Amino acid sequence: MSFSIEKGEIVLIVGSSGSGKSTLLNMIGLLDHPSNGKIFIDGVDTTTLDDNEISSFRNKKLGFIFQFSNLLTDLSVLENVLLPRQIGGTDGAAEKEAMDLLNAVGLEKQMHKRANKISGGQAQRVAIARGLINHPSIVLADEPTGNLDSVTSETIVQLMKSMAKKLDQTFIIVTHDRQHFGQVDKVITIKDGRSYEGEQPSGMEVLA
Ligand SMILES: Nc1ncnc2c1ncn2[C@@H]1O[C@H](COP(=O)(O)OP(=O)(O)OP(=O)(O)O)[C@@H](O)[C@H]1O
Numbered sequence: 001m002s003f004s005i006e007k008g009e010i011v012l013i014v015g016s017s018g019s020g021k022s023t024l025l026n027m028i029g030l031l032d033h034p035s036n037g038k039i040f041i042d043g044v045d046t047t048t049l050d051d052n053e054i055s056s057f058r059n060k061k062l063g064f065i066f067q068f069s070n071l072l073t074d075l076s077v078l079e080n081v082l083l084p085r086q087i088g089g090t091d092g093a094a095e096k097e098a099m100d101l102l103n104a105v106g107l108e109k110q111m112h113k114r115a116n117k118i119s120g121g122q123a124q125r126v127a128i129a130r131g132l133i134n135h136p137s138i139v140l141a142d143e144p145t146g147n148l149d150s151v152t153s154e155t156i157v158q159l160m161k162s163m164a165k166k167l168d169q170t171f172i173i174v175t176h177d178r179q180h181f182g183q184v185d186k187v188i189t190i191k192d193g194r195s196y197e198g199e200q201p202s203g204m205e206v207l208a
């Protein structure tokens, strides 16, 4: 497969179960290593990085949002958002930024609650704020609404779209909820290990 994504685009990766969406996302996210081929992010061929470089690159350039928000329940909402920042060393501005992000996702009143005292939809909003705290070049989301009811999904989708535009963030989102996303910049369909740009692979031109 071969495709390119521009800065600030919202891109959906769709395709049937087992087609390789998560595998692709994990390779872009440097959580998995391709056996063949190259992946360029901001001009760097990430397949040539060593383990230390991968950790540093991932922490600086990539933000992750998964299907289950994976919050640490012993910590407050605010502390969860700050976690990725602390890996790279904190600064005085970090807490203010985390609060601003929680504000942006509508959780200003929940930030001092423990993470196990909020709803699933709220937890997913915390995960979005956490995914953005390091100003990643790319936010990678694997089924971010997969565990939510459809009304909550709609809110989360709209939130991701508005954050993407506001922060000029690139979002690459694996989803089964194509209809919830409405207009996006690009849709990549994975079928039988190949990528197609667009939503209906049959009869469409294969990119590579
Ligand atoms: N660690 C692994 N080792 C070997 N095969 C794997 C591994 N992880 C996934 N696979 C296989 O690779 C293929 C693609 O899996 P992947 O999880 O990327 O699919 P997916 O499109 O994300 O599916 P879903 O929509 O169900 O999440 C599947 O056949 C899967 O069984």
Ligand SMILES: [Mg+2]
Pocket (backbone or CB within 6 Å): 021, 022, 023, 142
């Ligand atoms: Mg998957």
